Amino acid sequence: MGVKSIGVDAGSTVVKIVGIDDFGKIALYRMEQADPQIEIQVDRMMDEIKQEYNFKDIPIVATGYGSELIKNAAKRVTEITCHARGAFEYFKKGGTLLDIGGQDSKVIVIAQNGHIVDFIMNDKCAAGTGRFLETSAWRLKIPMEKMGEIALSSDKETPISSTCAVFAESEVISRLAHGEKLEDVIRGLHRSLVKRIAAMVYAIGFTPPLMLSGGVVLNRAIRIMIEEEMGTKALLPEHPQLMGAYGAAFEGLDSA
């Protein structure tokens, strides 16, 4: 099936590329850890894709922190617009999109016609982003992908009161030193992150349904706890990390 448009989300941790077909379905995707030289990286990824799918001139729309560096993009659109577009095209409805990435998080309220009603971002501080879990995981030498399952294996939660990633890390160490169980402490750590994120959603005003995206929601504990915290079921796309690139690809269709 033909690729109609390409979206590149050059995020601060992962580069994502999505191609969509005539029906707006994902025809191809690629994900790689972001290199410091993102421009060269994206060029290489695109060359590989072009060879494999055998196409030449289709629009490329870039988003994300590195978007300025993607020189052959037809246009650049912010992550807010792309994520909203992606969520709207995927779920075919409005609502509140909560995107939790490795280094930032955002909440976007999307109207029933797909327009952005309001948004809020946190990209100034690790609190409320994947980095919050990462610093403690790194310190405890636990692989990130195991964090969620460890949290879920606990039946008691050790409260971690710090929302600051640096303070939380020392709080975790001190709780463990006081004999608390690892899984309980990690569950508490997840809770702290989720509470902080829920506060962002409430701050902007929650319009159901809740939609999730971003790499961090691959963590099952996070998903379950967000639903608990918000008291509602959340919609989850098949590839939560690709929402921005997916939306960017749709933005390309407009200009084509």
Place this chain on the structure above:
Amino acid sequence: MSVAQSLNYHIKFKLFGSQIVKWQANRAYRNFKEPKNRKSDILASPLKIGVKTKELITKHYLEGRYVNGVRPVAWVTSGAPVEILKALGFYILYPENHAALCGARRATLDISSEAENRGYSVDICSYARTDIGTMLSGKTPVGKLPKPDILLACTNICQTVLFWYRVLAKHYNVPLIVIDTPFLYDNAEPHQVEYVKNQLENSIETAERVAKKSLDFAKLKNVVKLSKEAAALWLEIMERGKNIPAPISVFDQFIHMALVVEKRGDAETVDFYAKMLAEIDERIEKGIGAVVNEKKRLLWDNLPIWHKLRFLSEFLAEHGVSVVASTYTNAWGELAPMIDVNNPIESLAKTYIHPILNRSAEYKLQVMEKMIDEYKLDGAILHSDRSCKPYSMGQVDERNRLVTQASKPALLLEADHSDPRSYADEQVKNRLNAFLEMLGV
């Protein structure tokens, strides 16, 4: 007054310095040339009156260099009832304006570290840190600041000033007058006005003692009259922003407001604003907008980001966005009608209780909603200022209400009015871009 000080003042300031500055400014005004590096495709030429703004500010700081021992010197907070001191002949220095100037000249980091290194927390307002840094090190981009003979702190803007001025009082060992203004949830009650009026009356004796002369009420009335006139003209200038396209933006206002703050009560300030108004009316007649291709009009809440004025104004203008009204610049004009020249002390008391920072978040929201309506605005940028807690508190709710009640997109922009460490270019650009996409420009 020593003879040497007096000679220095008269020769270096009166005879030469101020005359040279004036002569240069007059020449630049007559042969006004547009700056070479200006982006004429997106922004109108800067106002010619800017030459005069620069002249008056330069002269003010120049006088400050030589004024000690010649005129008594007062350091005052921006919202202080300064008219009594003016009538007594004090030279008035506004540390907040000086700190803003340090911000615009990107000197804040260097100067405020002088205070931070002596233990003043980075969580204190950057104006206070800058001022205390200057006090401790003498560093300033204007050459030299005069030492105060008296300090006047009015709590109508924040409580920070209370503690900050106590530090100054101890360091310089000079009297400190504190005018305490009760916080208003609504309009001031008569007993609240009375309370402030009593403090003003009681302060006169201390001020007279330092000035070594008695207060002449005729002079006071004249200063009050000039204050009122300047503030009223300033209000009129801002209201010209209702024109479409708006002849001046808030970025222009941020620069030209300096005089209504630090030289209100002077005759030349009134002349200045009259000239400025005439120039703006000329622009309106010719259909000139501050932003060449005005597509959207916005509101600005809170202090400016002094070190990013140019960047922000150009960035927004590139997208055809003109920021035409602000609660901050408005604060220096909105109270003009309250001043009653025939009843100076009582009306000063009343006026100085009512600044926006001394009033409830609800009131601020009403001001914003009114501006959105009257200036036909498409949205708002609320600068959440790390330094200025009283201004920033309540902004999350205010922003939400603008979105839900007034149905206007509104953006909270986190920064600091002068500390560059609380500001990140990429994040600000990212947010602004998303906001502009939302506005459809």
